[in-house]
Structure formats: C-alpha cells, structure tokens
Amino acid sequence: MIHATGRVLVSDLREHVGRTVSVSGWVNTLRLLSKVQFVVVRDHTGMVQVTHQRGGDSDAVEAALQGLTPESAVRVTGRVADNPIVKLHGLEIIPETVEALSRAETPLPIDEHTGLEHRLDWRFLDVRRRPAAQLLFAVQTTLEQGMREYAYGQGCTEMHTPKLMGTASESGAEVFELGYFGRSAYLAQSPQFFKQMAIAAGIDKVFEIGPVFRAEPSFTSRHATEFTGVDVELAWIDGVEDVMAFEERMLAHAIARVVDAHGEAILELLGVEVTAPTVPFPRITMAEAQQILRAQGWDPQGVKEDLDPEGERRIAAHIREQTGHEWVFVTHYPTSIRPFYHMRPPDSPGVTLSFDLLWKGLEVTTGAQREHRYDVLVKQAEEKGLRPEPMQDYLNCFRYGCPPHGGLGMGLGRVLMVLLGFDSIREATFLFRGPNRLTP
Template sequence: MDRTAIGELNEKVGSEVRVAGSVSVRRDHGKLIFFDLRDQSGTVQAVVTPKVDAHKVASEMRPEWAVRVGGVVNKRPDNMVNSEIPLGDIELEVKEIEVLGRAQELPFDTDAELNIDTHLDYLPLTLRTKKSRAIFKVQSEIAYAFRDSLKKCGFTEFQAPKIIGEDAEGGASVFEVEYFDNKANLAQSPQFYKQIMVGVFEKVFSVGSVFRAEKHKTTRHLNEYTSLDIEMGYIEDHTDVMKFTSGLMRVINEHLKETCKEEFELLGAEFPSIPEEIPYMKLREAQELIKAEFGEDGVGAPDLEPQHERMISEYAKNQFDSDFVFVTHFPTSKRPMYTYPDEEDPTYTKGFDLLFRGLEILTGSQRIHDYDQLVESMKKKGLVPEKFSFYLQAFKYGMPPHGGFGMGLERLTARFLGLDNVKEATLFPREINRIDTLLSE
C-alpha cells in the first residue's frame, strides 16, 4: 500500500492507510497507548489497543523513533475532538507498526524553551522542533521568492567562487586558506564577480555563503552566512536599485503571506508593513533626526550605532508606517573603493543601507563604472590598482552604469520573524569558539 501523507488523513476517514513518520510523544492510558506521529505534512494522534500485536512494539516506542504504521482512520468521539489543532477530529487506529529507526532517550524535553547554547549543542535534535522547522521553512521560502522574483525580472543567476586570491583590499576580517603552495582567502562577498557578470548578463544575482572573520560574538554577527546578491546594469543612479529593492521586499512579503501564514502564527510573528516605496533619508538627516527626536547626538559620525538604527526604524514605523527604511549617503572615506561618490558632494556616496525593524539587513550602492575613475578611487584609498588587474578588466573593456546590493538571508529571516538572535535563523552557525561543537580555546 502506498504511503499517505499525514496531512491528508482527514480525507481518508474509514479507510485503511499506511503512514510513516517520527513519534513526537507517547501517552499511556491504562492499556491504551496513544502517540503523536508527525511527517512533513502534519501530525496525527494514533491509538494502539492491547488487541493488536503492535501493542508490544508501541509500549517500547520513544519520541523520535521513525516508524511505518498501518491502520484505519477514525472520527474521534465528540468529547475527544481537539479543535485547536489540525487533524484534531480524527485518530489513527493502529493495526501494524514497523520500526524504521530507533532513538535513544532524549536529553531534555524538546518542547521546553532552551537557552541558545543548549540549542546549538544539540542542533541535529533541536532543529526538529516545531519552532525551528517553522523558521527554516520560512527561510527556504524567502530564498525561493528572492530568486523567483529576480528570474521573472530578467536577472540571470550565477555561481560566485568562494576561494579568492590575496585580499587586495586589505580587510581585517578575512579568513585565510592554505591553497596548495599559496595563501588564498575566503570571499567576504561576491562583489567583484557580480560586477564582472553585469558585463556578461546585464542583470545578475547570486545566492551563496560569504565569510567574515569577525571576532565579536553578538546577536547580529555570523562568521559564515548566506548572502543574497544582485547587481543590475543600465541604472540612472542608486535610487533605481532602491526602488527595485522596495518592490522585491514586497514580493517576498507577499510570497510569505501566501506560503507561511501558519509558521508566522506559530512564531507569533507579524508580516511587516512595506510601502510601495520604502522611505529613505541621508545619514546626516538621520543623525539630526535622532538628535531631535531621541536626544542622542551622533551627528557627524561616519555610521549609525545599533541603537541609532533602532531609533530610525522606530521613527519610520511611526511616521510612514514602514518596517523598512533606507539610509543613504554614507561618507566616501568609509565605503569601499567601488562605491559611486555623489557628484553634488563627493565626500558622500550614492550608497545605502536598508534597515528592517531596527537592524541593517542590506548594503548597496551605485558602483563606479568608469575605468579611470575606479583606478583613481583605488589610489585614494591607498590601494594598488595592479593587484586588481583581473577585476579591472571588466571596466577596461566597457561597463554600463550599474549598482546592486548584498543582503544577509539569516538576518532577513530573523527580522521577518522577530527573532532577537540571528543565530536562531542560522541552521549551523559558526562562532569564534564553535563549529558545530565547541572548539578548544
């Protein structure tokens, strides 16, 4: 008999079925054994009477055993109906149980609230909880909506390499790789490659791991994360990229409303409010605003502190009913050499950060596309253009005006779901002292 998805059992009342899944919990009532069985589609209550041979197996079963069960789907008696849960009006009367995989006793009650370190120590188990499954279902749908939407807008996906040569930008937070007889590095972003690819496909995107050797352990930082990157040619300026980003965020949000309503409910998360055009302000304006509205004087600083990001987000929420807000025009001196300076005041860039519920989730800009201007910009930053010869070819051989952004999938997931710690939205987070298990000091 073919396997029936548990979520479809309510269409099989009175029928004999075969299902398979993991035991969630077992409850014995006298000689009756009840257990919850879950598969990807849902959870059903099963009941085993002492009349069937399966009773012996059932009496040994523990949570997380993988089993195949044959039985009959029954309506529950009226007084046993649980209308709070899906399939709460049926139960599976067990005829046969085949054990597919045994489990040892669980180290703790997986439904309990765990501290983050215990959660991380036991990921192969704790990722199976309803909460974790909801988070990573949402994450997979975000990645899907991102790519699907871009494909429909004529973007071409490409695979960016992660092993890169010498770090010509001299960044501090780069991981070093032993590459045969040479040293190489792990890419902090696919930046150079996506710009090169604009020359090839005009509009491109890439989804992949990036690596940051940040020593600090915070609720915002990851040493490895998934970067959602786009780059688009033939723009007028950075505002084209920002407008496109607004539309993309709305599409992702709509997709989640369609596919992840249950998961949002389970996690107590609210869908964000995203206006047709996300509001934006210059860094300097944001700083004046923070001073005027919140009494914090950060005017003139080259960037926003985390609490400032939260203030600006609060302001945008109150003023524009937007959970998102762009901050533009960071100082040229603090942004990478490829960032386009504003012609009106070249000390500031045509670059932007996107804040989502108080946290920066995305950084983008128009890029310099003129070869001479780019070489000049490198020199101003004290960089050696010869070290960028491969990248510079793209500009030597003609590039249109272009811009793009990089966005952290884990941060985006966490903000959508209102999770305080980005690690909750990261399947296997890498920390300074943890790669799956704790590292020796």
C-alpha cells in the first residue's frame, strides 16, 4: 500500500488526481450495492465519493465500508481518480484503507425535516450536516475581522471589560443576579460604564467584542439572554455625528469584506445577495419618523414615545422607498426613554443626542453622545430616580476631567441575522440562550 502524507481537504482533491491521499470527515451517505460500494464522505470544505468494488470475504475495505453508518467519523486513504460520471466534481477516491474513527449511532436524532427548536437541541449535528449553517461562522469571522481592521485603523484600543459587576447597571432591571462569596453580583448588561472608565483613563478610542447578558423574558425572533456585543467608545468627539460616521464606515468596510470572501457562497446556499452599503446612511429624527408613521396610520392614539417593531419596519421601508438605502439612523430619542447618561442638547432638553441604527427594519445598534459633566450627570440620574451612592465608582470617572465622548453598542447576532436572511436570531448564534433555553 502507498502511504499518503497528511490530511488533504476535499476542496483540494483536484490538485491530487492520480495520487494517493488521506481524507478525513463524516459519512454523508452510503449506497452499498451487491457488487460495488459507494460512500460519500464530507468534510467542512465539501464532499467526495468513495467507490469500491467488492472483493469478498478477505476484503478489509469492503468490511470496513459495510460497517459504517451515516455521520460516522472516518479516514479514507486511496487514489484520487477522474470520473466524469460522478456528479461531485467528476472525482472519486478508490480506497486502499478505510478507518472508522468513531461510529455514529443510528438512527440520527434529526434530519432535513426537523424543526428549528429540535435542531437546536442537537446543534452540533445541525451545524455539521448543513453547509449553510457552517457558513454562518465563516461569515461571522470575516465580519468581526473587518470590524477590527477598521477599528484598529482608526486608532482604537481593544479592551476586555469585566462581566461581573458589584451593582446592577442602570436601573437594576433585566439583570442576572448571582451569589458572589456571600454577597450579590450581577452579570453585565453592557460594557457601557467600563468603556467610559477607559475613556476617563485616557484611552482615546475603545473597541470590544464580548458577551452581554440581558434578563429579558422575551420570546421574540430577535432577543437573546446572552449575546455578543460590538461596543465602541470615542473620546474628544465634536458631537454624536462622529459616532454615527464611525459606525457606518466600519459596517461598510466589514460587509465589503464579507462580500469579497463569501458573497458567492451566501447567494448559492442561502439565496441572499449581499452588497456593501454606501455611506453616509440616511438620518431621520424620531419626531420626523413619528410624523411620517402617524400619517400612515401607525399609533392612532398618538401615545407611543418609542418605535415598536412595526414602526421600525415601516420607517425603514419608507426610507428605502425614498432613498434606496436599507440602513437608517433614527436620532434624537426622547429623554424619557433613554438612560440618564445620554447627553441632552441645551436648546432641546426633552430629547437626547442618541440614535438607533435600523437595517431592513431591525434595530441593530443603539448609540449616543454621553454626558461627561459630573454635575449634569448626577442631576440627570436623580431625575430618573437613581441614587448616586451605588454608582459612585462610575460617577467618580467624571469628577477629575473627563473628555467629551460617545459610543455605540451593536448586536452581532442581529447583524448576522439580517445579513444572511435568517428568520430568527436563534439561527445566527452557535448555542442560543433564551428564557427557555440553557442547554446544550
């Protein structure tokens, strides 16, 4: 027997026609006929047919193939041969040895007809068996790489902030409380306060990709109790426009990277044509958005201060109709529905210098210019009914010279969900966490 050196990926087999190679992967399908055995082996780059003419009782390869089951992990060593009849790239492997590394039990717990919730129970099998699911993680990697490239190019320092907090951030609602050496600790809802501490520490521009926890009992297609946040904080800004400009350029850069690396695969496997957005994105104030929506019959009582999901979809559709753009910044949210640390313009104290970014009608980002003046910040906290004492560590950052700054928090899963045309954030996450799901 000729020994192959190292593992060859299925996608590289064309370069090895006529040679003996070793391929490792999973059994995709088996067709074990009376005279010939066909086994399709799949790795993360593609599938190849293994073709073996039965040799009888003393045929070790025949016996090995006969003992396989779908999804068994195997290593096949054999000669790569051209065969134009074979649908899989006109190639096949004529095996010399077949090693069952791990035999899969039968029957499998999921198949192509299994619904999403049950597939999530067996997520490792779900991802392994579906190239479209594996594509998600390749796209996620490229998207994050593109965001980091842009952030680094703008002089950002990547930070890793604590996920354990001694006091509940912001209002204290929607936080997970846990025991911590005889007292309570809380999982961070956001790296917000820590990002601002980094700004006060003289780190000019802050960037983080990390876990975020929200104890929201929400059972929607867009909520999760743990998700990956993309957070940015920028010092010495002239206004909130600087933050929006940073984000739109970062997204345009990162999505262009995805188009270059995965655009064809996304179209082939998911039927979605991804295009890099042009900048600048359209902007519209909350007041303007509400006026447009109410003229269409939204919120007939005229009482909603915030946009509900229907309002977000409608205003995004309106902007797309008017401008052809899928993205829109909705700005100047009312003070009543924004945190105490959002800056308020002196000539219009009823609104905040804040924004949400919508993509195809889904909110993917919230951002704002922060209030950096200690006395104003304390006053705004008290107006919201918050006592300064539990937040003293945070407030101290503003007592000794804090620069004007602003930032944003983006949900990575939501961006991927829209990018890839998924119906639910559950599909845009490896292992989803929600009110009813803590496993696997």
